[in-house]
Amino acid sequence: xxxxxxxxxxxxxxxxxxxxxxxxxxxxxxxxxxxxxxxxxxxxxxxxxxxxxxxxxxxxxxxxxxxxxxxxxxxxxxxxxxxxxxxxxxxxxxxxxxxxxxxxxxxxxxxxxxxxxxxxxxxxxxxxxxxxxxxxxxxxxxxxxxxxxxxxxxxxxxxxxxxxxxxxxxxxxxxxxxxxxxxxxxxxxxxxxxxxxxxxxxxxxxxxxxxxxxxxxxxxxxxxxxxxxxxxxxxxxxxxxxxxxxxxxxxxxxxxxxxxxxxxxxxxxxxxxxxxxxxxxxxxxxxxxxxxxxxxxxxxxxxxxxxxxxxxxxxxxxxxxxxxxxxxxxxxxxxxxxxxxxxxxxxxxxxxxxxxxxxxxxxxxxxxxxxxxxxxxxxxxxxxxxxxxxxxxxxxxxxxxxxxxxxxxxxxxxxxxxxxxxxxxxxxxxxxxxxxxxxxxxxxxxxxxxxxxxxxxxxxxxxxxxxxxxxxxxxxx
Ligand code: CAP
Ligand code: MG
Numbered sequence: 084x085x086x087x088x089x090x091x092x093x094x095x096x097x098x099x100x101x102x103x104x105x106x107x108x109x110x111x112x113x114x115x116x117x118x119x120x121x122x123x124x125x126x127x128x129x130x131x132x133x134x135x136x137x138x139x140x141x142x143x144x145x146x147x148x149x150x151x152x153x154x155x156x157x158x159x160x161x162x163x164x165x166x167x168x169x170x171x172x173x174x175x176x177x178x179x180x181x182x183x184x185x186x187x188x189x190x191x192x193x194x195x196x197x198x199x200x201x202x203x204x205x206x207x208x209x210x211x212x213x214x215x216x217x218x219x220x221x222x223x224x225x226x227x228x229x230x231x232x233x234x235x236x237x238x239x240x241x242x243x244x245x246x247x248x249x250x251x252x253x254x255x256x257x258x259x260x261x262x263x264x265x266x267x268x269x270x271x272x273x274x275x276x277x278x279x280x281x282x283x284x285x286x287x288x289x290x291x292x293x294x295x296x297x298x299x300x301x302x303x304x305x306x307x308x309x310x311x312x313x314x315x316x317x318x319x320x321x322x323x324x325x326x327x328x329x330x331x332x333x334x335x336x337x338x339x340x341x342x343x344x345x346x347x348x349x350x351x352x353x354x355x356x357x358x359x360x361x362x363x364x365x366x367x368x369x370x371x372x373x374x375x376x377x378x379x380x381x382x383x384x385x386x387x388x389x390x391x392x393x394x395x396x397x398x399x400x401x402x403x404x405x406x407x408x409x410x411x412x413x414x415x416x417x418x419x420x421x422x423x424x425x426x427x428x429x430x431x432x433x434x435x436x437x438x439x440x441x442x443x444x445x446x447x448x449x450x451x452x453x454x455x456x457x458x459x460x461x462x463x464x465x466x467x468x469x470x471x472x473x474x475x476x477x478x479x480x481x482x483x484x485x486x487x488x489x490x491x492x493x494x495x496x497x498x499x500x501x502x503x504x505x506x507x508x509x510x511x512x513x514x515x516x517x518x519x520x521x522x523x524x525x526x527x528x529x530x531x532x533x534x535x536x537x538x539x540x541x542x543x544x545x546x547x548x549x550x551x552x553x554x555x556x557x558x559x560x
Contacts, residue, residue, distance in 0.1 A: 091157055091169070094147040096178040102192035104467075109229040110210055111464050113188040113399060114145050115222035115406050139184050141219075146189045149214045149223075150177040154197060186402055188462060200237035203367045203419055215409045222406035224395055227414055229464040230422060236469060239374065243381045243426045244472025245451065245497045251356045251381070252291065252328040257528055258496045259475070260520050261292025261332065263503040268298060272305045276313035278513070279331070282506075283317060285517035288325030289524075294501065295334035297361050297387035301346075307335075308349055315353040332359040332383045340365075340372050351378040359383040362420055362428075363392065374424040383477075384425035389416060401440050402462040413442065414463060417449050421468070427475035429501075432482060432556060433493045443478070447494045450476045475499050481557040483508075484523035485549040488533045500524075510551045511544065518544035 102109060116138070124141050132140065148156070154177035163169040175197050181190045191210075199205050211225055241247070249255060264270055264278055279293045293314065301307035311333050318329035335346035335358050343365070347358045358377065362370050362384040373382060393413045398404025413431060420428050430446035445458045449466065451473035457465040476498050478490050483505030490500065502520060509516030522545040526536045533554075537546040 091151070091160060091163075092155075092173050092176050094150040094154075094156065094176055094179055095143055095182075096180040096192070100178070100180050102178070102180070104229070105231055105233070106195050107192040108195055108198065108206075108210070108231055108234060109193070109464055110191050110225055111188070111227045111229075111462055112149065112191070112223060112225050113186060113402065113406055113462070114142070114149070114220040115187065115399075116141050116145060117219050117221040120145075120219040142184060142187055143179075143182065145187075145217075145219050146179040146182060146191075148217060148219060150179045150191045152213050152217060153177060153191065153210050154193060186399075188402060190464075195231055195233060198234070200234050203371060203423055206234075207367065207419075211411065222397070222399070223409050224399065224406055225411040225415055226402070226462040227412065227464040228418055229466060230418070232467065232469060235422065235467070235471060238422050238471070239424055240422070240471035241382075241424045241426045241474050242374070242377075242379070244474050246472070248356070248381050248426060248475060252330060254291075254328065256496060258491060258524065259291050259330075259499045260524060261294050261330070261499055261501050262290075262506045263294045263296045263479075263501060265296075265503045265507050267296035267503075268302070268305075270305065272310035272313060275305065275310055276317050279314045279317040280321065281513050282517055283321030283329050284324060285514040286521045288321065289327055289521055290517050291327070292330045292332065292499070294332035294383070295359060296503075297334070297336070297364075297385050299334055300336055307333075307346055311346070311349050311355070312353050315350070315355050319354060330357050331355055332357050332385075334359045334361075334385075336361040336365055336385075338365070340369050343369065343373060344376055344378075347373070347380055348378050351380055355380065357381045357383050357426075359385055361385045361387045362425065363388040363416075367419070367423070370420065370423045370425065381426035382424070384420050384428040386413075386416070386429045389413065392416065401442070401460065414446060414449055414461070417446050418466060421450055421471060421474050425474060427477055427499055429477040429479055432478035432480055432486075432490055444493050447476045447498070450474050451495075451497055473497065477501055479503075481505070483548060483552045483557070484519040484545050485533070485552050485554045486556050487520075487523035487527055489554070491527050504557075505548075505552070508551075509544065509548055511547055515544040515547065519548040523548075 155172035175194050177191050177193045179189050282290050314331050321329055333350050335343045337343045350358050358380040392411055395408045395410040397407040399406035431443040433443045448455050453468050455466045457463040478498050479501035482502050506516035537549055
């Protein structure tokens with residue numbers, strides 16, 4: 084049958100078999116069978132097969148082919164004499180288990196000897212390298228990956244994590260707030276520093292952060308080195324004036340890792356504590372290299388372009404129903420980036436975009452939990468993180484002060500709440516935008532319900548923001 088390659092060995096475990104978690108890496112996937120493949124299979128399989136038997140057999144062959152293609156498989160029988168490598172290929176073959184014939188879902192257990200323990204790029208080339216090209220499947224989603232202890236321990240993990248950044252900011256509790264300037268491109272380096280000054284000093288002076296947008300790098304009218312220097316100068320001045328620590332998520336993204344490291348050094352030299360990098364567009368090697376070579380900065384991971392990997396509008400996105408495309412979940416990516424040692428990662432926000440399946444809340448657990456259990460509904464495997472520190476989750480995307488209560492209720496306080504338009508679009512101007520967010524955070528920490536506060540403080544900046552945007556994130560269309 085076209086695309087069938089699991090000919091050399093048997094890649095399906097005996098019914099009921101389970102891998103021991105110490106020696107296997109596990110992935111969780113769902114496939115749709117290609118119509119052509121089903122038609123072809125009808126001829127190549129015995130006519131006696133019922134429709135159901137045929138489908139189940141095909142599903143098994145597809146799952147086995149995924150396991151073969153991502154471990155030791157070949158598309159045809161090959162020479163298996165002395166020195167052929169076949170005995171070891173047989174021993175190290177991946178095994179399919181926990182087949183769900185109704186949902187076309189299955190798990191694959193990979194003997195850990197298949198991988199170089201501290202090499203994420205090599206790992207991905209294996210487990211998801213070739214499988215999306217298989218002709219016998221018309222759609223596939225990789226929902227999750229489970230790293231065994233030996234692989235987790237091969238990574239240093241985040242240098243700072245939640246507690247380390249709290250120490251740097253002298254902020255024992257509560258969420259962090261920051262703003263990405265809008266328009267996302269347009270201000271000069273000097274104008275961005277002026278905006279930072281307003282953010283850092285307005286209201287009670289508690290506003291902590293400013294972040295570069297993903298496409299703000301080193302531009303003619305906004306020079307990275309000037310922006311970095313001037314914004315951090317404003318941060319230092321504001322810290323003196325307000326007594327509150329500030330942070331700047333300064334975007335070092337560049338396709339030359341050496342240039343990124345040079346920009347990181349400039350941040351360090353100017354007294355910054357965070358560097359920002361777009362982790363999908365720079366890639367896994369960049370994240371690993373920056374983590375292992377960076378000059379002691381917290382790494383803020385923005386996820387621009389992730390939508391082309393994680394987005395899937397089909398009903399099967401969370402297991403039930405059909406899949407129409409090829410994707411990996413944000414849970415899968417979030418695990419990889421925590422393992423590689425970023426200190427904060429954009430993980431989506433509840434209710435916004437397509438995350439209202441509870442995925443954003445589960446991502447908070449993936450980023451901050453120690454022994455994470457599988458989700459009760461979303462197909463997941465859980466994870467034991469051992470020494471890997473909890474990292475900040477960034478909630479962002481159409482957020483405004485009217486969302487603080489709902490988001491903090493769902494995600495807890497170890498989050499960075501990012502409001503771009505939700506601050507700069509305040510009807511009474513930028514300073515009012517800062518004050519509205521200060522009020523939203525403060526009343527939450529004092530356990531004052533937002534609706535009660537707004538009722539009793541109609542003229543407040545927060546009340547004006549909610550009059551303007553209501554409650555609930557503005558979905559970015
Ligand atoms: C969000 C984002 C957007 C902000 C825009 C960022 O990334 O790309 O620019 O959400 O601000 O840079 O933070 P994620 P707002 O969706 O990956 O978090 O939507 O508040 O106007
Ligand atoms: Mg952005």
